[in-house]
Amino acid sequence: MADLFDTPAQSARPATAKPDGPRPLADRMRPATIDEVIGQDHLLGTDGSLRAMIDAGSLPSLVFWGPPGVGKTTIARLLAQATDLAFEQISAIFTGVQDLRKVFEAAKLRHANGRGTLLFVDEIHRFNKAQQDGFLPHMEAGVIVLVGATTENPSFELNAALLSRSQVLVLNRLEQKHLEAMLSRTEARLDRALPLTAAARDRLVDMADGDGRALLNLAEQVFAWDGGPFDNGALAQRLNRAAPKYDKSGDAHYNLISALHKSIRGSDPDAALYWFARMLDGGEDPRYLARRLTRMAVEDIGLADPQAQAHCLSAWQTFERLGSPEGELALANAVAYLALAPKSNAAYVAYKAARSAAKQTGSLMPPKHILNAPTKLMKEQGYGAEYQYDHDADAAFSGQDYFPEDMARARFYDPVDRGFERDLKKRVEYFDRLRAERGR
Template sequence: MADLFGDDLPPPESEEPLAEDAPLADRLRPRTLDDVVGQEHLTGPEGAIGRMVAAGKLSSMILWGPPGTGKTSTSRLLAKAVGMRFAAVSAVFSGVADLRKAFAEAETAARAGQRTLLFVDEIHRFNRAQQDGFLPFVERGTVTLVGATTENPSFALNAALLSRAQVLVLNRLDEMALSMLLAKAEALEGPLPLTDEARAALIATADGDGRFLLNQAETLYAAHIEEPLGPGPLGKFLQRRMAVYDKDRDGHYNLISAFHKSVRGSDPQAALYYMARMLVAGEEPLYILRRLAAIASEDIGLADPQAMVQVMAAKQSFEFLGSPEGELPLAQAVIYCASAPKSNAACLAKGIAMEVARETGSVAPPMNILNAPTKMMKDMGYGAAYHYDHDQPDAFSGDNYWPDGVPAQEFYKPNERGFERELKKRLEWWQKKRVERRGG
């Protein structure tokens, strides 16, 4: 039996009335697309689903969203809204035989003039070959495919399948949507035994998952609590749900991306928040430090050379102290890097230099800066007219170091922020001396 939000497969179209002791989420299952909360950007009149339903014709689609956001319910109601036959398989429990049976039944229904919406739960769990198996049936119109996934389709699904389906993103349920769910529950079961503050806390613990919220509410109803609970007693009564975070999947990449951009954007408060989110979710501190080292070069660079020193010192301290004490040097390095002046001049310079190196190939450096370990090489002109800089005025010769045919270029262009302001002065001074040495 399906629930209101999602992880179970929908029931057949000929639904029997639910028993009074059925789970609260099942009893509150939406009956129409208008009853699905929190996804109005898709189900509303201007949304992709709303427009398809109004036209009476569905295209294949992938519903991508966190757990408990209505993927299953939306799929079931889509078929009902346009008068299609509904069939469902789960990638967790189904194999090739189940898919063949579903396709065969869809072909039989098509010959009878009945279109089939095939709902595939956790579609990302099918391997590449199995995903390819959907293609001919989708192309022929045997089925309209609606896949549900909690994983980023760009990584989890075949490009060929994605090209034949529209990806629709379901939002994590916000506070308003979760409040609406609780209101529906209270209309059915009566007021929850909670103070206003505890009610807000209950919504916060759901972390955007509607089914989880209703399960928690059902636990409260079952306990027959007489006096309303405040946030403290509620926290003791209900176990708080940990944030969703798969270290090798979307949660991992989303948080590390937010962390990187917060440091780059010079917001140490937000950077500390995302650092803490990752640590609470079980991320390895050394992974965060590796990203911080990349930031110290990519986004701070020579505007503050001490940034890399701080990061490496934090790494060494963490390896020496371990957790949790070693996480304090990590936080210190995060604050330092987020507060540091920013420059990507070195990063840009490296990229341009790599392009020019690829273009110029194996052109030889000028003869004057080549070593001449043998007499023959000396006779050939290796090292000829080389000026040892330390013997020159200002310890600077101004010699040419560029290969013949490759003009001198300016890859590194320091900005006016932080230590790069000083570097810019130094480079300008060397260039002035270079012009003087070469006689203008």
């Protein structure tokens, strides 16, 4: 009797079995060998780490991290084939505790009979901590070789214990040349060319957005059309572009906001507007972007351009008044303004340094000369004694020390020589000079 968990290729089909039903083109075009995998040469090429594992006949537990449609499931199947392991596939979305128990029991039985199991877990990051911990004893006992697949950063989504027992391998987004090679191979196997003009063919590749599965799904629709060749206009009418890969709570969200922030910090308005548009196109809440832009104004521009913060708050308010899509233009204005504004994090650095000093010095009292003395007793204790009223001093500057008596004077704020902070730097130097002249 065939093993319940064997793949169709491993199980004998009964003589009375009916032929397989229709299968999607993407499934029919799956590579049959490791050498047929497209786009992951850094892992499967001559010097690739996975290739070395296969050649050595020793496969550790792995975590495949990469975007959808780059071959994670296919490679896992082929690894099992190349290392003579039984292949078992589950999805964290549809698998519960009882299902996992059955999988582990079958793997134990297989292991007792001298054969290992490659357990492929799709969307492994969706398992909770307890479920992830459940894999550990079976991995350590050699009952299973775990291959997990995730589109999210494993550092954030997977337990440290699981990660310590696995190697994380990054699968790359498929480039245009890889998708074109996939199309050409599909045409050769079907012995039929796509009924598209050269420009429309390029457009089809663009529509797949680096996803091989999406490309073949789109191509399957095109193969079904009568006539042709079809141009860009016809393609746009008949097919919809795949939705951008963007999860507002996932890895793409953090990657894109990081790209936007660093483009603004790097004074590149074009790149900043591109990432801003990518986030909006992915369905990001414009209010979140308004909040982050305001933070960038405070953190990366600061007093080099005090108007930057006001500009962001005004753009935020304009968006609230106008809504989408008109209000998004106000936020786009803020993106361009911030990118081109002079940059300074001097106040931000000063704030962090002051916070650190405050924690280190604990509860030191202010010097008595700057404390109010509303009672006779407080006056007798020296509160307010020898305080110099700055407005009565020459240049309205007394130069007194306002730090605690047991703390040396510190310098936290060091303005940069850019934008409005250039003037502030001159003021800091001016007061330093007066303080030195007065022996302070």
